[in-house]
Structure formats: structure tokens, C-alpha cells
Amino acid sequence: MAIKNRIAWAALGLALAAAPGFAQQKQYGPGASDSEIKIGNTIPYSGPASAYGIIGKVEAAYFKMLNESGGVNGRKINYISIDDGYSPPKTVEMIRKLVEQDEVLFTISTLGTPSNSAIHKYMNQKKVPHLFVATGASKWNDAKDFPWTMGFNPNYQSEGRLYAQDILRNHPNAKIAVLYQNDDYGKDYLKGFTEGLGDKAKTMIVKAVTYEVTDPTVDSQIVTLQGSGADVFFNITTPKFAAQAIRKVADVGWKPVHYLNQVSASVGSVLKPAGLDKSVGLISMQYIKDPTDPKWASDAAMKDYFAFMKKYLPGEDPMDGSATYGMAVAQLTVQLLKQCGNNLTRENVMKQAASLNYQIPMALPGVVAQTNAGDFAPFQTMQLVKFDGKTWQGFGEPVAVK
Template sequence: MSIKNCIALAAVGLALAAAPAFAQKQYGPGASDTEIKIGNTIPYSGPASAYGSIGKVEAAYFKMLNEQGGINGRKINYISLDDGYSPPKTVEMIRRLVEQDEVLFTVSTLGTPSNSAIHKYMNQKKVPHLFLATGASKWNDPKDFPWTMGFNPNYQSEGRLYAQDILRNHPNGKIAILYQNDDYGKDYLKGFMDGLGDKGKTMVVKTVTYEVTDPTVDSQIVTLQGSGADIFFNITTPKFAAQAIRKVADVGWKPVHYLNQVSASVGSVLKPAGLDKSVGLISMQYIKDPTDPKWANDPAMKDYLALLKKYAPDVDPLDGSAAYGLAAAQLTAQVLRQCGNNLTRENVMKQAASLNYQIPMALPGVVAQTGPNDYAPFQTMQLVKFDGKTWEGFGEPMAVK
């Protein structure tokens, strides 16, 4: 027998020996030869319903993948429930998903208060609580909460980013702050004040809060204007962000206006507020902006627009939350691809903590990277300013950890 034939036979033998191990399938709750159940809660109603497009686009993406054969031959059963941005409702919906529907894991549960309400439960049940639609700093705690992983860049880091920009460009400015009176708002505020350091004691001249049950924030804006501030840090969710932007313009206040990224959607925030009233807003990005013409010929953006046209025609393509939803779904699909045939909850978490992936809808160079001791997928942000039509980047992308 020739050496060549011996090598060929040896290769076949090795392949056959490896085949049983490779083909061995392991399943946890919600997974089988044909299906993977994924759970989600999101506010399709209530004060934060603008975020509902995230769930709609994720459902659309998984439907498209299913029509293409699924992931590793399995169809995604995506069960998305409305929690109205109410923590008690989130607890009720999550218990249903975990205990009745028996999902393999949850993804993109939205809101800091809502996720705080289920944080301990998910870790006690050892159910992967993945890619939370909130940037609270506490989601990156693999030691104490090994089953929870965020998605958004850290709110405190984002707050520091704005503070650094203010110190660099407006060192003598007077700052007014509006924030939502819960963990989400307080997290942004802490990062911002930490970033200002000792100067924060003199630069911040007025701070006011609002509740998610408030009808408007008009009176808060009037109060802030009266403080004499020439810089405004707007820490609000979409409904209130649109109100604040509109009211700032209507009362003739002209501060340098920083808007937290979670409400930087052109479609769901700036258009309702008035594009003309939004000119000059400063925020940050890490996901491609559908309103930015530079992405017109980008393959990922073309895929995004085609996805919405076919599978979610009621979703506004200009809605930044929709682009966010696709990015989160793309990262979820990557985790499942990495899982292969080992679809246990333990392996889902292991793969989620072993990412090094350029999400198609993320900005170039903004790579989702995680490790067993670091659960924060994103570490780079780009400061942007609104020009009346789209967000324009300025300065260099900055690491925020």
C-alpha cells in the first residue's frame, strides 16, 4: 500500500473516531432536535412602548432565519411578551417563560427596573439572562451573577464620556440635569458626576427628576431653564426625551444639549420632537444609524431594510431601536451557532462569555467581546451630533470602560 493511501485511511479512521463525539447532542430545557425556545419581555404598551420595535425586529429576524433553515437545523421559537415597562408585570411574564414555556434562555429583556426585578430569580434558576436592553453597570458581575449579561455600553461609562466632552469644550459651563427617578437614571447620573469630578460641585447648578407615570416633563424643563444653565444633560426614555427636546425649543432655552443614547432614535424620538428642534443634540453611537446616508450601500444596512420591508413592515426603518433589535438578534444567533449541538443552559452561558464577533449592524471596529471575567460586550463609543437629518460623528471613537 502506498504512503498516500495509508495517510488517506488514517484520516478516515480519525474522522470516524471523532464522529460520535461531534454528533453527540446535549439539550437543556427549551431545546431539541428541531427547536430552540427563546423568551423575551418588552414594553409593547405603556410609557416605554417606543421600545417595542426591538421585540418586533427580533421576531422578524428569527422568522427569516427559520425560513432559511434555522440555526444548525433548528427553528427558533421566539416568545415575546408585553410587560408594559412594569417590574411586577416583568416578574409575572418571566416566571411564565421560565416555568411554563421552559425557554432555554431569555434575551433583550428591557429596562433597568424591570431587569432588576428578575435579576436574582434568573440566577437562582440558572437561566441565561442575556443581552439585557439596558446599560446599567451591575449587569457586568460574573462573580455574583454569572447568568446575567448586558448588551448596551455601560450607562456610567457613557455618562463619563459626556462629562469628559464638557470638561474639554465647556469647562466653565453651568449644567442642568433631568433624570428618570430609578436605577437607570441614577446610573447615568453617577457616571456623569464621577466624570466631572470635583468640578461637578460647582458646574451642576440644578438637578430634577421625573417618574415614568408622569404625563409630561414640561414643568421640569421650565425649572431647569430658570437655573441659568447653558448645558443640559437629558437622561430620559423616548417618550420623555421627545417631550423634553420639544419643550426646550418652545421655551427658547438654547443649552448645549446632551441626550443619552437610549433615546437617540431619529424615528421614535427626534421626529416626534421635531427634527428642527433637535439640531445640535449630542449623543453617542455604537450601532449603525439608519438615517446616516454613508451606510446607504452598506450590505448590512441593505439587509436590515429588506428584513423590515418583508417581515416587519409596520416598523419605521429610521427607528434606532429597530436597528438595535437587529444587532441584538444577530449576536444571539452567533451564540447559538457557537453552541453547535450542545444546547444546555451552561453551554449557552459559556458561549455568550466567549465572544469575539463583529456584529453586522455595529459600527466598524465596534466588536462584541466577552470573557468569563468580563461580561460587557461593547467597550467603544462614538460621540455624535444631530444636523437636522442624521447623526454626524465627531472626534475619535473612545473606549469607555
């Protein structure tokens, strides 16, 4: 009888161990507890890149919605988002506060190549997961030297190569003008673009000029580029300057084939201010569903998005592509937390971030967020698109560009 009892208790013990509540011992790092998960963020709610502020607003609203239904694995998300004005020194100050005072478990969606470059080493020295960085600079995919940092956007250099390949295919005798922001963000795009053109870059690029984020306008740069005789224009700018450039190109009567980097391809925050009529023919790329595209009208994820925006952010423009970007980041963050389960240590957060294989509802079908221990670039598949005056229209097949 005693033997039978021991067997019964052993069987019960195995059953309990296999049950969900007993499957994983709770482990917590800074910012995590039975009731809460602290996540930090810096983003420009003010300054020259304030158009991106909607990303932080959407993420905050999404986590609020989630908390109202119980959070993730029974824990509420405490999302602490701070304005850094797109100023790297301010970013450093705010990140130190988030890490050392607020003691967040990890950060997401910190925006801008210059801003993230300023905190890159700090986050890795502190061993704080620095996740889904809102920039596509190639440096974020360096699992060996910076194992605590991971990007979100497709690689800027890869995107630049995508446009270069399209130019070589369709405009092999092009004279190319380039406008780019004078920092790591602009230079990264330009590097990929020139590499994509290969040996022809020296003869095809007839003029390249820069601007500073402190410049009031890029009007003079556009006039200079027009004067070069270029018939193709690669526009590497953030939203404020992208809108100015699109408008000025039209106003001076310049009619180049106009490529616009994806970070400024929002219809709501860039093309509308520039003038939809002046934006016709622009070429860019997508990897997230476009809220202005009627083909997604019956898509379940897009319906959920519009309902969410109406309820939680009624004063914001749901047609702003930066808003759908913010939702995509929030959705991937929730997936990450689900994978972490009850092991909410910084080490496990990073381990799970490096083992993603998830179709984000707001991403284009087939554009899956995939990572592994040696490759921290979640997205590598892109779709070329052209603006028709109302929405972006895809052309060609989605391609994976390294």
C-alpha cells in the same frame, strides 16, 4: 489481515469523530431539542416605554426569516416575546411563565433597568441565562455575583463619563442642568456623569431634577431647569419623555448645549416626534449604524436591513434606531447559537456568551462584541455624534470608556 482490519476500523472511527456530524455529542437543556430552541423575552409593547416595542418585533421577524431558511444548525427558533408594559411586577410574572411553564433555554433583550432589576436574582437562582439585557446599567457586568446575567448596551456610567469628558474639554465653565428618571436607570447615568466631572461636579451641576415614568409630561421640570441659568443640559430620559423634553426646551427658548442619552437617540421614535428642527445640535453617542445616515447607503449590512424591514415589517419605520438595535441583538444571538453547536445546555450557552469576539454586521466598524469570563460587557467603544437636522454626524474618534 486482522491487524490491518483493526487499523482500518480505527482510522474510520477517527475520521467519523472528526466529521462535523460526529464532532459534538448532542446535549440539551430545557427548551432545546433536535428541532427547536426556545428563547424568551419581555418588552414593553404598551405603556410609557412602548416605543421600544419595535425591538421585540424586529427580533421576532429576524428569527422568522432565519427559520424560513432552516434555522440555526438545523433547529428552528421559537421566540416567545411577551408584553410587560415596562412594569417590574408584570416582568416578574411574565418571566416566571417563560422559565417555569414555557421552559425557555434562555432569555434575550428583556428591556429596562427597573424591570431587569426585578428578575435579576431570580434568573441567577434558577441558573437561566439572562442575556443581552436591553439596558446599560453597570450591575449587568458582575460575572462573580451574577454569573447568569449579561448586558448588551454600553455601560450607562461609561456613557455618562463620555459626556462629562466632552463637557470638560469643550465647556470647562459650564453650568449644567440634569433631568433624570427616578430609578436605577437614571441614577446610573448620573453617577457616571458626576464621576466623570470629578471634583467639579459640585460646582458645575447647578440643578438636577427627576421625573417618574407615571408622570404625564416633563414640561414643568424643563421650566425649572431653564430657570437655573444652566447653559448645558444632560437629558437622561426614555423616548416618550425625551421627545417632550426636546420640544419643551425649544418652545421655552432655552438654548443649552444639549446632551441626550443614547437610549433615546432614535431619529424615528424620538427626534421626529420632538421636531427635527428642534433637535438640531443634540449630542449623543452611537455604537450601532444609524439608518438615517447616508454614509451607510452602500453598506451591505444596511442594504440587507432595509430589505428585511420592507419584507417582514412593512408597517414599521426603518429609520427607527431601535429597529437596528433589535437586529443587532438578533445577529449576536444567532452567533451565540452557532458557537453552541449541538451543546444546547444552559451552562454551555452561558460559557459561549462569555467568550464572544464578533463584529456584529449592524455595529459600527471596529465596535466588536467581546466578552470573557471576567468581563460581561460586550461593548465599550463609543462614538460621539451630533444631530444636523437630518442625521447624526460623528465627531472625534471612537473611544473606549470604562
